[in-house]
Amino acid sequence: xxxxMLGVHRNTSRRYMKHYGxxxxxxxxxxxxxxxxxxxxxxxxxxxxxxxxxGFLRRHGLxxxxx
Numbered sequence: 001x002x003x004x005m006l007g008v009h010r011n012t013s014r015r016y017m018k019h020y021g022x023x024x025x026x027x028x029x030x031x032x033x034x035x036x037x038x039x040x041x042x043x044x045x046x047x048x049x050x051x052x053x054x055g056f057l058r059r060h061g062l063x064x065x066x067x
Contacts, residue, residue, distance in 0.1 A: 027062040034064065 003010040041056050
């Protein structure tokens with residue numbers, strides 16, 4: 001997303017971020033808390049997949065690893 005805004009390839013933006021010490025931080029969230037959030041989301045949207053869940057988390061300001 002940042003790369004698109006800057007008009008450069010994503011590898012270029014990653015290289016510059018690494019060079020200048022800019023890191024992507026993940027939210028400090030326990031597995032239990034994450035499970036509770038996803039459980040609540042699935043109650044409301046039972047047919048939604050992983051992309052919708054990640055979007056839900058991001059809308060709430062959370063950055064999580066996909067694995």
